[in-house]
Amino acid sequence: MTFRVRVVVASSVAVSLAIALACGTAFLISRHAIFQSVDDSLVHTASAPSYGDEDAEHARGSGFELILADGSVYGGRKIPVEAAVIDVARNQLSPRFLTVSVGESTFREYVVPVPAGTEIPCAQDECVLTQNAAQVFTSDITGQRHQLSSLARALTLLTLLGVLLAALLGYLAARAALAPLESVTDDIEEIADTTDLAQRLDEGGQDELGRLRRTFNKLMTTVETSQRLQRQLVLDASHELRTPLTSLRTNAQVLQQIDRLSPEDRQQLVADMIVQVDELAALVTDLGELSRGESSEGTMVALHLDDLVQEAVDLARTHARTKDITIELTSSPSTVVARRDRLARAINNLLGNAIKFSPVGGRVQVDVRHGTVRVEDNGPGIPEAEQAFIFDRFWRSPSARSMPGSGLGLAIVAQVASEARGAIRVGSSDTLGGAAFTLEIPEAK
16 A cells, blocks of 8 residues: 555545544434423423423423333323333332333334322312322324435445545645655656765755755765765775785795795795785774774764773783883772773773884873873874874874874774764873873763
8 A cells, every 4th residue: 555545534434434423423412302392392201390280381392101110001101111211100110201212103202100199180179099000201203214314324425425535635635745856756766776875855944854855964074974984985995905915926936946045035035025914913803893884883872981901901012012111190089871891992092003003111100180181192192284184094294104003093093083072182182292182982871
């Protein structure tokens, strides 16, 4: 079932139910009004001053009879006596209304209990009831019943016509209302067919369809940006992989003539190849980490930032000993919300970067407080002209291109900060004179 058909059916059913409810209510109100009028007339008749006085006030078209407890009739009743009337006479129940059908005629009766000992008019002027009885006042409502039947038929016909009209109007309304949606659908299908991610929908007005168009355009912008970054990542990775692979190929070709090499040359060649393989492994690891961050996998949890940094510093000190570098840590309790493995990788990258650029016997200072990790070193620092590019993928300072590294470490730090809704800033250290990196992660509430 198409969406248009569902809209037509839903609107038709809603309107049909409303019409049926209105017609049913109108019929019930009319029926109640007619019966109420007849009942009021019968009650008025029952309050007349005597049974047989011709001057007494009676309802038009009404008559009365007296039904004794033994079932005998006083007053010439032509309608069969119902069991309910005898029950009122015998047990002196409260007055009640009855509807009786005889052939094609319908009567409305008002039954009133009359206790034994009550004086009633008779041939001897007055008689006294020796047993309980019930007085019945009757009104012929055959005409009213025919009127109600005619009204019911008319309202049923009106309901059927209303259903047909509702279906027609629902179809027309659905076609008019869904025309803009069909236009949006056609535009989206065109984009899907052409795979042109630069194409955008007309944003339209401020209604729901306008909101849908704007949301779709935002989605397309996100997809286009993601695709562009993926393409750039592939291009940059292929460029970065080309250099170590070319060196490996060259060294492998040299290995073909290993018999002509001296032992010193052989040892140097093997060492060079190990370094190149390590560079490739580090590059592949960083690419995997960068790609894993793009997919935003993992759960954000509350972490003790001071404990996490302490673990990273303990690990970094093992590497810093090779250059006799001292790492000083100052921390205070701080809790943040992030992905533990990713945040740990970002902190390790900052510490590794500080160790790599610090001179032999240098110092690295780490400060942790209020969701902020600040890492300072006494290396050469980063010129202001290069600070704008320091977090770009594969970007490396001209002065650092001779040093090992993939150029992805700080890009991973920036990615981690972004996914944790934090920030990363770079500047100069006033204390040590080198670079200063500040990683800010929102504290847990």
